[in-house]
Amino acid sequence: MIQRSVRRCEGTAMGAIVIDLRPGAGIGPFNLGMPISEAFAQIEQRPNIYDVVHVKYLEEEPLKLDIVISFPDHGFHLRFDPWSQRLRLIEVFDVKRLQMRYAKSLIGGPSTLATFVAVYALFGPTFPGTYDKDRGVYSLFYPGLSFAFPIPLQYTDCCHDGEAELPLEFPDGTTPVTSRVSIYDKSSESKVGVGALMTKALAPPLPAGSLYMEEVHAKLGEELWFTVGGQHIPFGASPQDVWTELGRPCGIHQKQVDQMVIHSASDPRPRTTLCGDYFYNYFTRGVDILFDGQTHKIKKFVLHTNYPGHADFNSYMKCNFLEDHFKTPIPLVRSIASPQAQNGSKMSSGIRGELQSKPKDPRAIPLDRLLYMVTKMLLLR
Incomplete structure (x- = not known):
């Protein structure tokens, strides 16, 4: 505890x-x-x-x-x-x-x-x-x-x-x-x-139409589907498309890139630069959307679990996402390390997140715990 x-x-x-x-x-x-x-x-x-x-x-x-x-x-x-x-x-x-x-x-x-x-x-x-x-x-x-x-x-x-x-x-x-x-x-x-x-003691039922804990279906390489409102946000969508479907974002900021450079002992600070890519932040939905700075098309989704103890805790509401690869429990190592999904979709770097512990038998992890242990999920095309 x-x-x-x-x-x-x-x-x-x-x-x-x-x-x-x-x-x-x-x-x-x-x-x-x-x-x-x-x-x-x-x-x-x-x-x-x-x-x-x-x-x-x-x-x-x-x-x-x-x-x-x-x-x-x-x-x-x-x-x-x-x-x-x-x-x-x-x-x-x-x-x-x-x-x-x-x-x-x-x-x-x-x-x-x-x-x-x-x-x-x-x-x-x-x-x-x-x-x-x-x-x-x-x-x-x-x-x-x-x-x-x-x-x-x-x-x-x-x-x-x-x-x-x-x-x-x-x-x-x-x-x-x-x-x-x-x-x-x-x-x-x-x-x-x-x-x-x-x-x-149970929490009272959510009011009809509430967006909190709305199921968000993440289809790798394809789109996000918000089940309550029925919005579909595909890869390649424009900022105008996102505004139309999800409304005004809570925040907009440019993506920062940490450059790995060899520096002297007298200058140990990492160098950070801004690239042309930018994020739409939907804190109340637990979602970030990254747009390409040149084409202005969606290139990445970030889904947050609001994991206690993580640096982002309480910055986002929890995103209740479901991902096709995890309809049944999948070994933790394969779900993170494998560059290929079972249906052939590329996961690029897969799921990025800090895990709290590494169990002896990764196959024993229940599905809900696996998703919760991941502090954020990246969807890449």
Whole structure:
């Protein structure tokens, strides 16, 4: 598991913020289902509030565990599905650090204990919750929202499923205090909480016509096909063709060429020059398109996977591309090194990207992991 600190500066003291709680929808500026790039944009807009940010991911197997954006000073984190990179679950793991506002009332934080009685009074009656004997935790569920309450050993008999009287109070007159709050998609029929229940949280469905995670079919030596809008962008297309199909690019820049030259020890800097070729950047689609500077025709596509830890991470949204060569798993070495595809199409330098690890048996790599491990894919004619 890799953890990277995004920012550290003087800012809001921990526990000093009040954040709106929206069951089944989100918390503060963070909405369930939002792409990870939008979450980072919200963080950048509030540097004095979110001044300490940790990003966690599993470097060896990036599709195995969530990508997590954590705010340790405020006691909550955001869990993003590793494949779609959309927010699927929000967890408040230290309720004493975060004061939440719901229906004009406050709960949590250093001054307002989130007790069982207080939660029940604020959110209203609900069905009896479930008791996890192994963890010693009683979970109370509302649509898109759950609360976890640690139960002392001497009071476990009060918490049998379906038998606990709500609101939960112990014989000595005390009531448990929330240790964790989970916010998840309210349309989900699954109960989401601590432990195994955490994995049941799914990102809400994308709205009809959404371009995010649109399947892009990459036909080697031929074209890109965007399946939602039906656009076909072939090699040899002009800038006008691309504008017509995809709209105005997010950015345009000239291609730089690093010249490999022998230089003296006193001048170790690599020399970089500009060539006539230029890129159209579609950051929101995860695509770059390279045009020949003389013919003004497409000569290359670059498809980005938004791989965590890569230098381009969060510069592009993830491109959900499918490539004909990988309809079935292909040995990693051959897919990169072979200059010829099975159907005879030339791949030139093949796929260019930095791989995080080299497995002992490349044939054992699942297709989705192979594509995700590649930080960017180049399509050359």
